[in-house]
Structures are given as C-alpha cells and as structure tokens.
Amino acid sequence: MDGNTEEWGPFGRPLFDDPSARALSRVGVVDVGSNSVRMVVFDGAARSPAYFYNEKILCGLGTGLRESGHLHPQGRVRALAAIKRFQLIAKGMGLAPLTAVATAAVRDATDGPAFRAEILRETGLELYVIDGEEEARLSAQGVLLGWPDAKGLMCDIGGSSLELAEITGGDVGKRVTSELGPLKLAGLPGGKKGLKAEIARTVDALAEEMGTDHKRLFLVGGSWRAIARLDMERRGYPLTVLHEYRMTPKSLSQTLKWIEKADLDAVRQRTGTSSTRMALVPTAALVLKRLVRVFRPKEIAVSSYGIREGMLYEQMPDRLRKRDPLIEACYFAEKKDARNPGFGKALYAFLQPLYKSAKPAELRVVKAACLLHDVSWRAHPDYRHEVCFDNATRANLGGLTHEERVFLGVALLHRYKNSRDGSRFEELFSILADEDCARAEALGKAMRFGAMFAVDDPLGKAELKWFPKKRELHLHLRKQAADLFGEVAQARFQSLADALGAQATVKTQR
Known part of the structure; x- marks a missing residue:
C-alpha cells in the first residue's frame, strides 16, 4: 500500500479537493457484506450525493x-x-478505480484472506476488510450524512453481525460489535428457545456497555428495512419511502407480533421483498424486539444511508459536513434543471415577509421549495403539478421527514395548480395535518405568484407585507413595475390572499 493510499484510506485519493466542495465526480463503492455484495456509484452534489448506479446481489457469503x-x-x-461484472460496469462508465470494503463474513472466515487474494488476482480489486468497530463508525457516519443533527443510537444489522454506535453533536461516540446477524445466528443449537436466549444475553450485554438513555434508534441494514416495509404494509401507510420512516415502539411491537403470524411469502410478493431477504426477517425481528425492549427508545427511525455513505462522509471537510444536505441537493437540482438557475434565492427573499415568525425547520423547507419550484418545467404542462409532487415525495433527499416531504410536495403541486381536489395523491395528503396542508398550499400559491410576476428579481419590483393578526396581505409595487401586475398576476395574488384567509391590498408607489 503506498503512502497516498494510507493517507486517504480505502479510496486511495482525495475525493473533495474541489475548492467549492459541491460538485463530486462519480465515485464507485463496492460493499462485500455477509449477505449481499453491492456496487453503488455516487454522483452529484457532494453533501447529498445521488445514486447514479446501484446493483446488489444477495450472495450469502456468511451462510x-x-x-x-x-x-x-x-x-x-x-x-x-x-x-467481475462491477469492474466491467465501472470501466464502461469511465470511473476512477472502484473502492471495495468487506465486513463481518470476510473478516471472520478462516478463508477470508484467500478470498481477498482471489478477488485481487481475478479482478485487480483490493478488498479492504474493516473490523466491527470501524464498521459501526462508518455506518453511523452514513446516518450523519442524512441527518447532520442526529442524536441517538445507530443499529446496523448485517448478515453476520450487528453494530451499535452513539451519535450526538455531529460526532460518533462509543461503538460496539456483536454476532447478532441472522446468518450467524442460524447455526445456534437449541431451536427457537436457544436463539431467544442468545439474543437476550447478547443484547443485555450490549445495553450494559452502551447504556439505555438513547431516545431514538437509527436502523441501518437490509433486514431492518424489510421489517420497516412490513410495518408500512400492516399499517396501510401510503408513502413507501423507507429513508426517514419513523415508527413508535408500540407500532413496531404490533408489527413484530404480526410478522410471527403472517404468511410471509404472500407479504413478500405484495411488498416486493426478495425471498432471500425475507428468509432473514423472522430472526432479525427477534433481535429488534429485544433491542426495543431493553433500550426503550421513544422513536425508531430508518436510515437508507449506511457504510457506503459513511465512507464519503469520512472524507468530507468540516465545512461541507456542516451544510444542510437538503438545501445542497436542491441547489444542485436547480443548477442542473431550472430554466433560470439562481432565481430560487430571489424568490425566497421575495416571500420572506410571509415567514417572519416561522421556525427554522419550516424555513428550510420553504427555501427548498423555492429552489425546486422550476426544476420540473420540462414536464407536460398538464402534469407538471403531479411530477413536482412525485419528485418531492420520492426523491433521494436527506434530512427530510415524511411529513416534510409531503409538505414540500403539496407546495410544489400548488406552484403549478390552484386546486388539488380529486388528486390521485389524496391518500398521501393525509400524512399532513390539515393546518400543515393549508400552509403548504399557501406557500405553493406564493411561489406561483412570485415566479410569474417578475421572472428576474421580484423583490426589486415589489414588496409583500403580511399582517397575520389583521389577516391583511399587501403588495407594494414599484412605479416602474406597475405594468407587470397584469390580469394573470392579479388573479394569482388574489389566490394567495384567499389561501391565507386574507384581505388583498395593492399599492403603487408614486
């Protein structure tokens, strides 16, 4: 291993040497786990990279x-x-050399070194084996990629191991590893009774080491995601986006009991879960049941980001780590797809008077909406509102709860359409409280007015004034901009006022 490789870890090269630290060329990562072997090619905004290519084979190395x-x-x-296939795919994409890491199965198997040598000989790819604590650290950093302010206990389940790591203040603290992977547990003697006893003994020991004062569990790993998808199925939950899906201990407990009695093959087909993955679910469910019982979290959250994303986070400079992944992704989307990149910032400034009392959590979603307001303009005009909603609710965006996804979607829907009556997304609207739906509609209509009133600098042409107690919305037009306030602009301003339940007043400077 040369000095440069040692300095930069498995990548063997700096990924974030661009002064702006925003654009990231495509980077390929191979993760050789106990159950699956996956290649992911990341592309796009460095703080919130997109998945340019993602392929997984359930090989069962740890069986x-x-x-x-x-x-x-x-x-x-x-x-x-x-x-071998991944190497050829990477070559066809013109990627820099792939980076490959291996976890529990390869590090624990006596023929692990021989397997690494075979991979190197046959493909030229060096497989880096990481220990359990390092796996925990990288997986926890993957959670931080999506949740910069995450605080709680990361739980990463693989085929042959389970790792825990404390997360707080943007840092990874104490971390441990165990043999609670479904493939590793499969060979235990004593049947289900022996299995439960081993799980209980191990989880109790983990709790003694890690403490039980963690309010939130962050679940990482395919078996956890499969259980979360089953929770959605049992509940009839309409937004089947696993990242940032939240479960209460009570709801999860009901699902784990349901799994014990359900026809998993029928459920597997309804949820699109592979038979190989579903075979691990009953054992993973027993582990999760004990974790929740012993650690007593108030909430369980699912993270689709894990070790692969954690490897990217590892190389990020602090200035980049501190950026909001949602806003970074939206900046990137606007630059790539909007008709007038940069206008989102001007639109956000124009709408600021409507949000003087808004909390930071709402302001960041308002900013995201303004940045995304025009990225779907190429869609057919009759369907732009639907494309906008779909993009917002199902896009690969980090740092966004399901409620915030739907809020963003409703706002962008109303950017292009006045009404959502009879929408095919009606079931998804129910994720939001009625008052939040109303606020999202008002934001959408504010963007609908602001974006067409002045296509370059609306704040330079007029000023909004909002008096929430009096329910009055004022528009102060600059004299030179009076002709911009035509019939369509007037109708859209009135629609915004109606959404706010306000009396509309327009004044022109002399």
Missing part, C-alpha cells in the same frame, strides 16, 4: 459460517462473478 468457519462456497462463486 453457515458459524458451523464451518468458512465462507459459503456458492456465495464465493457468486460474489466473485458479481465483482
């Missing part, structure tokens, strides 16, 4: 590891074939 001490023979064959 039977407890009994044999070796990687599963067929899993080795499949993993090697997958990595």
Whole structure:
C-alpha cells in the first residue's frame, strides 16, 4: 500500500479537493457484506450525493459460517462473478478505480484472506476488510450524512453481525460489535428457545456497555428495512419511502407480533421483498424486539444511508459536513434543471415577509421549495403539478421527514395548480395535518405568484407585507413595475390572499 493510499484510506485519493466542495465526480463503492455484495456509484452534489448506479446481489457469503468457519462456497462463486461484472460496469462508465470494503463474513472466515487474494488476482480489486468497530463508525457516519443533527443510537444489522454506535453533536461516540446477524445466528443449537436466549444475553450485554438513555434508534441494514416495509404494509401507510420512516415502539411491537403470524411469502410478493431477504426477517425481528425492549427508545427511525455513505462522509471537510444536505441537493437540482438557475434565492427573499415568525425547520423547507419550484418545467404542462409532487415525495433527499416531504410536495403541486381536489395523491395528503396542508398550499400559491410576476428579481419590483393578526396581505409595487401586475398576476395574488384567509391590498408607489 503506498503512502497516498494510507493517507486517504480505502479510496486511495482525495475525493473533495474541489475548492467549492459541491460538485463530486462519480465515485464507485463496492460493499462485500455477509449477505449481499453491492456496487453503488455516487454522483452529484457532494453533501447529498445521488445514486447514479446501484446493483446488489444477495450472495450469502456468511451462510453457515458459524458451523464451518468458512465462507459459503456458492456465495464465493457468486460474489466473485458479481465483482467481475462491477469492474466491467465501472470501466464502461469511465470511473476512477472502484473502492471495495468487506465486513463481518470476510473478516471472520478462516478463508477470508484467500478470498481477498482471489478477488485481487481475478479482478485487480483490493478488498479492504474493516473490523466491527470501524464498521459501526462508518455506518453511523452514513446516518450523519442524512441527518447532520442526529442524536441517538445507530443499529446496523448485517448478515453476520450487528453494530451499535452513539451519535450526538455531529460526532460518533462509543461503538460496539456483536454476532447478532441472522446468518450467524442460524447455526445456534437449541431451536427457537436457544436463539431467544442468545439474543437476550447478547443484547443485555450490549445495553450494559452502551447504556439505555438513547431516545431514538437509527436502523441501518437490509433486514431492518424489510421489517420497516412490513410495518408500512400492516399499517396501510401510503408513502413507501423507507429513508426517514419513523415508527413508535408500540407500532413496531404490533408489527413484530404480526410478522410471527403472517404468511410471509404472500407479504413478500405484495411488498416486493426478495425471498432471500425475507428468509432473514423472522430472526432479525427477534433481535429488534429485544433491542426495543431493553433500550426503550421513544422513536425508531430508518436510515437508507449506511457504510457506503459513511465512507464519503469520512472524507468530507468540516465545512461541507456542516451544510444542510437538503438545501445542497436542491441547489444542485436547480443548477442542473431550472430554466433560470439562481432565481430560487430571489424568490425566497421575495416571500420572506410571509415567514417572519416561522421556525427554522419550516424555513428550510420553504427555501427548498423555492429552489425546486422550476426544476420540473420540462414536464407536460398538464402534469407538471403531479411530477413536482412525485419528485418531492420520492426523491433521494436527506434530512427530510415524511411529513416534510409531503409538505414540500403539496407546495410544489400548488406552484403549478390552484386546486388539488380529486388528486390521485389524496391518500398521501393525509400524512399532513390539515393546518400543515393549508400552509403548504399557501406557500405553493406564493411561489406561483412570485415566479410569474417578475421572472428576474421580484423583490426589486415589489414588496409583500403580511399582517397575520389583521389577516391583511399587501403588495407594494414599484412605479416602474406597475405594468407587470397584469390580469394573470392579479388573479394569482388574489389566490394567495384567499389561501391565507386574507384581505388583498395593492399599492403603487408614486
């Protein structure tokens, strides 16, 4: 390993040497886990990278590891074939050399070194094996990529291990690893009784080491995501976006009981879960049940970001880590797709009088909406409002709760359409409280007016004044901008006033 590789870790090169630290060229990462082998190619805004390419093979390298001490023979064959394919895909994309890491199965198996040598010989790819604590740290950093202010306990379940890490103040604290992976647990003697006893013993020991004063659990790993998807299925939850999906201990407890009795094959087909993944769910459910019982969190949150994203976060300079991933992603989308990049900032400034008393959490969503207000303009005019809603609610955006996703979607829907009556998204609107829906509609109509009133600098042409107690909305037009306030602008300003339940007043400077 040369000095440059040692300095920059597995990537062997600096990723964030661009002075702006915003644009990130495509970076390919291979994660060789106990159950799956995956390649992800990240692209786009460095603080909130997009998934340019994502392919996973469930190889089951860790199957039977407890009994044999070796990687599963067929899993080795499949993993090697997958990595050979990934190398060719990366070459076809013109990527810099792939970075590959391996976790519990490869580090624990007696033939792990031989497997690494085979990979290097056959593909030229060096497989970096990380220990359990390092795996926990990187997975926790993946959570921080999506939630910069995350505070709680990260729980990452793989096929052969389970890692815990404290997260607070943007830092990763104490971390531990254990053998509570479903594949590793499969070989335990004593049947289900023995399995439960081992899970209880291990979780109790983890709790003693990590403490039980964590208000939130952040779940990382495919088995947890499968359980969260089953929770959505049981509840009839309409927004099947797993990232930042929240569960209460009570709801999750009901789902875990439901899993024990459900026809998992039928559920698997309804939810699109693979049979290989579903086979691990019952054991993973027992582990999660014990974790929740012992650690007693107030909330359980799902993170789709984990070790791969944590590797990117590892190299980020502090100035980049401190940026808001939601706003960074929106800046990138505006620059790439908007008709007039940069106008979102001007629109946000124009609408500021409507949000003098707004809390920071709402302001950041307002800012995000302004940045995204025009990125779907290429869609057919009759369907722009639907495309906007779909993009907001299902886009790869970090730092956004499901309620905020729907709020953003409703606002952008009303950027292009006055009414949402009869919408095919009506079921999703129910995620928001009625008053939040009304605020989102008002924001959308404010953007609808501001974006067409003056296409360059609305604040330079007029000023909004909002008196919430009197329910009065004033528009003060600059003299030179009076002709901009035509019939369509008048109608849209009145629509905004109606959404606010306000009396509209227009004044022109002399």
